[in-house]
Amino acid sequence: MYIKGEWITLARNFPVNNPANGEQIGEVADGERQHAVIAIEAAANALPAWSSCSAYERSSALYRAHQLMMERQPQLAELMTREQGKPLKAATNEVKYAADFLLWFAEEAKRIYGETIPSARSDQRFLVHKQPVGVVAAVTPWNYPISMLTRKIAPALAAGCTVVLKPAEATPLCAIAVFEILHEAGIPAGVVNLVTAADPAPIGLEFCTNPLVRKLTFTGSTAVGKKLAQDAAPQLKRVSMELGGHAPFIVFDDADPVHAAKGVSLVKFLNTGQACISPNRIFVQDSIATAFIETLQQRVEKMRAGDGMDPANSIGPLVNQVAVDKVDRQVQDAVAAGATLHCGGKRLSEDGLDKGYFYAPTLLSGIRPDMLIYREETFGPVAPVITFSEEDDVLSMANDTSYGLAAYIYTQNLSRAVRTFEGLQFGIVGINDINPTSAAAPFGGMKESGLGREGAREGIEEYLETKLGGFSI
Numbered sequence: 001m002y003i004k005g006e007w008i009t010l011a012r013n014f015p016v017n018n019p020a021n022g023e024q025i026g027e028v029a030d031g032e033r034q035h036a037v038i039a040i041e042a043a044a045n046a047l048p049a050w051s052s053c054s055a056y057e058r059s060s061a062l063y064r065a066h067q068l069m070m071e072r073q074p075q076l077a078e079l080m081t082r083e084q085g086k087p088l089k090a091a092t093n094e095v096k097y098a099a100d101f102l103l104w105f106a107e108e109a110k111r112i113y114g115e116t117i118p119s120a121r122s123d124q125r126f127l128v129h130k131q132p133v134g135v136v137a138a139v140t141p142w143n144y145p146i147s148m149l150t151r152k153i154a155p156a157l158a159a160g161c162t163v164v165l166k167p168a169e170a171t172p173l174c175a176i177a178v179f180e181i182l183h184e185a186g187i188p189a190g191v192v193n194l195v196t197a198a199d200p201a202p203i204g205l206e207f208c209t210n211p212l213v214r215k216l217t218f219t220g221s222t223a224v225g226k227k228l229a230q231d232a233a234p235q236l237k238r239v240s241m242e243l244g245g246h247a248p249f250i251v252f253d254d255a256d257p258v259h260a261a262k263g264v265s266l267v268k269f270l271n272t273g274q275a276c277i278s279p280n281r282i283f284v285q286d287s288i289a290t291a292f293i294e295t296l297q298q299r300v301e302k303m304r305a306g307d308g309m310d311p312a313n314s315i316g317p318l319v320n321q322v323a324v325d326k327v328d329r330q331v332q333d334a335v336a337a338g339a340t341l342h343c344g345g346k347r348l349s350e351d352g353l354d355k356g357y358f359y360a361p362t363l364l365s366g367i368r369p370d371m372l373i374y375r376e377e378t379f380g381p382v383a384p385v386i387t388f389s390e391e392d393d394v395l396s397m398a399n400d401t402s403y404g405l406a407a408y409i410y411t412q413n414l415s416r417a418v419r420t421f422e423g424l425q426f427g428i429v430g431i432n433d434i435n436p437t438s439a440a441a442p443f444g445g446m447k448e449s450g451l452g453r454e455g456a457r458e459g460i461e462e463y464l465e466t467k468l469g470g471f472s473i
Ligand code: NAD
Pocket: 139, 140, 141, 142, 143, 144, 148, 166, 167, 168, 169, 200, 201, 202, 203, 204, 205, 219, 220, 221, 222, 224, 225, 227, 228, 241, 242, 243, 244, 245, 275, 276, 277, 377, 405, 445, 449, 450
């Protein structure tokens, strides 16, 4: 753990295993609630000095962190592949994406503007001032174990807040590597603190109930996000929630089915389907469904699963056995209810893959609303295809979910693209685009996918209070 500028070891540790082969790759301090208390106090004590540093000083520290992260891109990527499982190329891309947040918010730190507002009274002046929320408690997931940290830490530090972070128990080594960078970048003691723990619940409870914490930022499942929001509610803490998704991917009949199938094969199987913006229902207009499914099947059949350190593998392991079981349950449920299984549909065990958590890249068609996969987030390498005939029908089908994070549309018809973009109840929509994410663009969900936005201009607002000064002169 890293508290008040110092690395802390404990007698009690928990193991960290490589999900590709089950080998232990490290062990990490198993923190308890009292460590969260100490870390929060350290963050509260560091707040006055950090928040009164000039924006230029805070910006410089973030620039240094960005530079260090890019210098260490190969080592960080390798660590991520070993700890989280994604192929090395994807891990390398994630490190760049993570560093982008440090750079973006190094720049935004200098653009925290207030305003003056004319008053109806000639003897009055209104001054609107932005100031940091205060101590921020952050909880992050394992699927993007570096970028989800910088997406929170960078804007918080830029705004003048101090931070206590608890990473996912599956990927604490990536978090430690990020904090090593923040330490070397010269972020003062107590400004950023890391508490690792095998059991997240006591730490989360302290984050939600300690009155020194003024803001809770969480990325993870909707179920845990709701619980934390409830626990934080009695003190009316500010909360940001980046939660689960169930992205529709809509392919209209005027789109090129081959191009669309290539697009979906790339985004669906990214990170082995373990992404909150992963397509979870692929809607294809009936007249082009055959060509689309044929191309998608050819591409899925070519995907090779295995250890992400081998560049021939594009499909890494799932995070654990629970994830494998969940994916398999959804696939078997769909097949039993009449879905067509085109390829995959089983856990992989040949050539030593049984030592890891590998599931075969899978394509299903004939998916209906009564199947589990139509409703539950899959978080695995399964592409479920649904056919539709009318534009109006597909919009209501796509919106028929409690989630509202990402959606995708493939069409060449501009009016249809605009209509569908405006009608989708999702926070992020890719139009003929499978990667609508960037540090410069607002990321976040509607409905039960979350509250608030990360990245972009909006990202820093989550860590700022608006204060009005009314002056009689
Ligand atoms: P999870 O909710 O189980 O865990 C996320 C984090 O919450 C981990 O750090 C975990 O230790 C912690 N946690 C779990 N129970 C807790 C408790 N009682 N108190 C405090 N902390 C607790 O989710 P996961 O399985 O690790 O991550 C996958 C989920 O995250 C998916 O639903 C995915 O869609 C979502 N996700 C969302 C985004 C986004 O930006 N919207 C990004 C990545 C992942």
